[in-house]
Amino acid sequence: DAKTTQPTSMDCAEGRAANLPCNHSTISGNEYVYWYRQIHSQGPQYIIHGLKNNETNEMASLIITEDRKSSTLILPHATLRDTAVYYCIVRGNFNKFYFGSGTKLNVKP
Amino acid sequence: DGGITQSPKYLFRKEGQNVTLSCEQNLNHDAMYWYRQDPGQGLRLIYYSQIVNDFQKGDIAEGYSVSREKKESFPLTVTSAQKNPTAFYLCATSVGPNTEAFFGQGTRLTVV
Numbered sequence: 001d002a003k004t005t006q007p008t009s010m011d012c013a014e015g016r017a018a019n020l021p022c023n024h025s026t027i028s029g030n031e032y033v034y035w036y037r038q039i040h041s042q043g044p045q046y047i048i049h050g051l052k053n054n055e056t057n058e059m060a061s062l063i064i065t066e067d068r069k070s071s072t073l074i075l076p077h078a079t080l081r082d083t084a085v086y087y088c089i090v091r092g093n094f095n096k097f098y099f100g101s102g103t104k105l106n107v108k109p
Numbered sequence: 110d111g112g113i114t115q116s117p118k119y120l121f122r123k124e125g126q127n128v129t130l131s132c133e134q135n136l137n138h139d140a141m142y143w144y145r146q147d148p149g150q151g152l153r154l155i156y157y158s159q160i161v162n163d164f165q166k167g168d169i170a171e172g173y174s175v176s177r178e179k180k181e182s183f184p185l186t187v188t189s190a191q192k193n194p195t196a197f198y199l200c201a202t203s204v205g206p207n208t209e210a211f212f213g214q215g216t217r218l219t220v221v
Contacts, residue, residue, distance in 0.1 A: 034209065043113075043199055043212030044152070087151065096167070097142070097201075097210055099151035 004088045009104040012082075018075040020103050022088030025069045032091050033064060035073045037084040038102070044087065047073065078107045112136065115200050115213035122194075122220050130185045130216045132200030141183040142201040142210065145169060152199060158183055187218065194220045 005023040012018040024033065032051050036044040048055055048062045050071075055062045061074040075082055087102040114133045122128045132141065140159050144152040154167030158177040172191025177183055187194045197217050203210040 041197070041215070041217070043201075043214050046209040046211065049209060096154060096157070097152075098154070099144070101149075101151050 003098065004090055004100050006086075006088050006100060006103045008101070009106065011106045011108060012075075012078045014080060014107055014109050015077055018073075018078040018082065018105055018107070020073040020075075020086050020088075020105065021070065022072070023070045024088070024090045027068050027090050033062065033068075033071050034089040034091055034097065035060070035062065036087045036089065036099075037082075037105075038087065039084045044099075047086075078105075080107050080109065083107045113200060113202055113211060113213035115198075115216050118214065118216060120216055120218045122218070124220055125189045127189060128187050128194075128218065130187065130198055130200075130218070132183045132185065132213060133181055134183075134200075134202045135181060136202055136204075136211065137180070138202035138204050138211075139180070140203045140205065140210075141177070142203075143167075143173075143175065143183070143185045144199045144201065146197040146199060146215075155185065194218060 032049050034049040035047040038044045048060050050062045064071045085102040085104050087099050089097050091097050116131045142157040143155040146152050153169050155173050156167055156175045158164040161177055161180050164175050164177050172188055174186045197215050199215045200213045201210040
C-alpha cells in the first residue's frame with residue numbers, strides 16, 4: 001500500500017474553509033484515498049473517500065489531482081468541533097488501512 | 110442500536126497476565142480489524158479477518174492472538190509475551206473491498 005505524507009499541524013479560523021493537504025506520490029491505479037478524523041480518546045470517524053474524481057458529501061469535499069499523487073480535504077466552514085487529528089490513508093489491498101501520524105487541525109475562534 | 114461495541118472502555122491488568130478485549134458488531138460486515146494506538150501516534154494494524162475462521166497478521170502481531178469463530182465477534186488476547194501492552198486498542202469493521210471502515214470507541218488497556 002502507498003504511504004502518505006501530511007503536515008504535522010495546521011490552524012484555521014472558525015467559519016473559514018480548512019484545506020488539509022496529503023501527498024501520496026507512490027499511489028497505484030486501484031488504490032483509493034480515504035480520510036478519517038479522530039477526536040481525542042475516541043475511535044476514528046470516516047469522512048470521505050475517492051479514486052479519481054472529486055467527491056463531496058455533507059461533511060467535506062475531496063479534491064484529487066489528475067496524476068493522483070496528492071489530494072486535499074476541504075472542510076468548507078470549520079467549527080470548533082472540527083478540531084481533531086485528520087488522517088489521509090491510501091488503501092489498496094482489501095484488508096489494510098495504514099494510518100500515518102495525521103494532521104492536527106486547530107480551529108480557533 | 111447498530112454498530113461496533115468494544116468492552117470494557119478501561120481495563121487494568123497486572124503484568125504477566127493475559128487479557129482479552131471484546132469486539133462485537135451487528136453490522137453484518139465480513140471484515141474485522143484490530144489496531145493499536147500509542148500516545149501521539151497513528152494506528153498500527155495488529156490482526157485482521159476477512160471472513161469467519163480466517164485471520165491474518167498485521168504489522169505488529171507479536172504478543173497478540175485472535176479468533177474469529179463467529180461473524181459478529183473478533184476478540185483480541187493480549188498475552189504476557191507482549192512487551193509493552195499499555196495502549197489504546199481499536200476494533201474496526203468493513204463490508205468489503207473499497208468500502209470505508211467503521212471503528213468502535215476503543216479500549217484503553219493499562220498494565221501495571
